[in-house]
Amino acid sequence: MTGAGQPLGLDTLVKLGRRRHLPVPTGRPVLPEGMTTPLGMDAVAVPDRLGALLLPRLPRVGCVYADATHWWWIVPADSDYALSWPSPAHYATGAPVPTTARLLHHPEGTIPYTPPIPLYLALCRATGTTPDWSRPLSA
Numbered sequence: 001m002t003g004a005g006q007p008l009g010l011d012t013l014v015k016l017g018r019r020r021h022l023p024v025p026t027g028r029p030v031l032p033e034g035m036t037t038p039l040g041m042d043a044v045a046v047p048d049r050l051g052a053l054l055l056p057r058l059p060r061v062g063c064v065y066a067d068a069t070h071w072w073w074i075v076p077a078d079s080d081y082a083l084s085w086p087s088p089a090h091y092a093t094g095a096p097v098p099t100t101a102r103l104l105h106h107p108e109g110t111i112p113y114t115p116p117i118p119l120y121l122a123l124c125r126a127t128g129t130t131p132d133w134s135r136p137l138s139a
Contacts, residue, residue, distance in 0.1 A: 027096065027097065029063070029074070029095060029101065032063070034110055035063070035111065035112045037113075039113070040076060040077025041075075041076070041077060041094070042075050042078070042094065043065075043091075043092045044075055044090070044092070044116075046070065046071050046090075047088055048069055048070060048071055050088075050126055050127070051064070051066065051070075051071030051104075054073075054119070054126060055105075058118050058122055059115070060107065060114065060115055061114050062074050062075070062107050062115075063105065063107070064103075064105040065102065065103055066104040067100045067101040072092070073114045074112045074113055077093075083116075083132060085120065085123065086123050089123050
């Protein structure tokens, strides 16, 4: 309940849960000139060993940043809504990317996003994880 006696909404609970699990941000990545983020910006970090496996599995690749250990895929904000990204991927609200990361790939046009559902499915396939919506429900 909020101070006014109103129940907390799902959006509020999701945002509170994110704040509790976030690593210390290192900074938002600098996007290529002319790119805009009309849907906000988050990132999905994956170990570098998985990064190269994901590229050929995606119909569209947005901005991807990389350092020696991880690749960060730029996705629209709230792409984790009702979705558990498979381990060892890490969903990062606000797209905190280390300052040591360099731009590895950028798309044509002005939108920096990798579509989150194809990225999620490619990650599930690469990690042998069953997508959330394919798992049996339990009572």
